Amino acid sequence: MQTPLTRQQSRAVDTLAIRQYGIPGMVLMENAGRGVVDVLFKLDPNLSQTKVALFCGKGNNAGDGFVVARHLAIRGARPHVLLLASPTELRGDAKQNYQILTHCNVPIINLTEVPDLASSLDAEASDAAWLVDAMLGTGAQGEPRASLPIIIDWMNAQDAKRLALDIPSGLDCDTGQPASHCVRAHHTCTFVAPKTGFTAPAAQSHLGQIHTIAIGIPSELIATL
Numbered sequence: 001m002q003t004p005l006t007r008q009q010s011r012a013v014d015t016l017a018i019r020q021y022g023i024p025g026m027v028l029m030e031n032a033g034r035g036v037v038d039v040l041f042k043l044d045p046n047l048s049q050t051k052v053a054l055f056c057g058k059g060n061n062a063g064d065g066f067v068v069a070r071h072l073a074i075r076g077a078r079p080h081v082l083l084l085a086s087p088t089e090l091r092g093d094a095k096q097n098y099q100i101l102t103h104c105n106v107p108i109i110n111l112t113e114v115p116d117l118a119s120s121l122d123a124e125a126s127d128a129a130w131l132v133d134a135m136l137g138t139g140a141q142g143e144p145r146a147s148l149p150i151i152i153d154w155m156n157a158q159d160a161k162r163l164a165l166d167i168p169s170g171l172d173c174d175t176g177q178p179a180s181h182c183v184r185a186h187h188t189c190t191f192v193a194p195k196t197g198f199t200a201p202a203a204q205s206h207l208g209q210i211h212t213i214a215i216g217i218p219s220e221l222i223a224t225l
Contacts, residue, residue: 002193002212007173009225010138013192016224017217025093028215029060033067033097035213036165036189037075040068040130043187044161048076053125053160054132055151057169058085063094064165064191065134066101073106081108082124084135084147117147121154131155131162133183136169138195142179144170149181156184163187167195168206176200184208191215192222 005013017023041047054069056062062085069079081101087110090098102108114120125131133155135148144152152170155162162185167173170182176197186208190198192215197203 004194004196006196007138016221029063029067029093031215032064032191034071036068037071039189039211051078051128052130053128054081055135056083057135058089060094061134061137061165063097066097069106070101070104073104079106083110086112117150128160131160133164133169137166138173144181152181152183161186166191171206173197176203178206182206189213
């Protein structure tokens with residue numbers, strides 16, 4: 001069984017892989033996103049031609065979501081990306097994967113520009129079979145801000161299956177304590193190793209089934225932490 005990682009260790013794993021092992025961040029993000037799509041197709045073999053709505057913020061968690069959207073499209077599903085930040089706020093690997101996605105004929109709806117968020121959520125995603133949470137990653141702490149509480153509560157009220165990338169938005173990586181607005185995922189695809197907060201009793205109703213995805217980081221590196 002893999003040893004759970006703290007917030008700090010999760011950040012250190014990526015940093016060491018990039019700086020000491022020379023593994024580009026884009027490679028890690030690609031492996032993460034493609035691994036999530038493998039899990040999705042195992043969970044739902046009929047995913048081809050199925051609508052999947054991906055809620056993407058502005059950090060690396062969003063970057064993972066952009067990769068997931070691209071590979072879903074490659075494999076015949078119908079991904080729709082709901083962007084929760086202006087594209088100008090994206091940085092680094094997330095920005096690069098967003099730019100790639102803009103060439104892939106995947107619908108991208110910028111929710112920061114809509115006049116009525118609730119109505120737009122209903123119009124764009126109420127018919128999706130899967131809702132993918134790519135909003136907040138392991139680095140997030142405290143209550144979700146801006147429009148996220150509205151979106152999280154909307155997601156939790158839907159009949160669609162919910163899948164979180166790395167950790168459900170609103171769940172604390174270290175303590176496992178959920179914020180007052182926290183995604184209740186049916187499945188969580190966590191990267192490299194489970195997180196320390198996953199064992200907390202309060203976290204169980206938000207995590208669903210946990211799938212640990214290897215993203216190409218050598219076990220020797222993880223052991224040093």
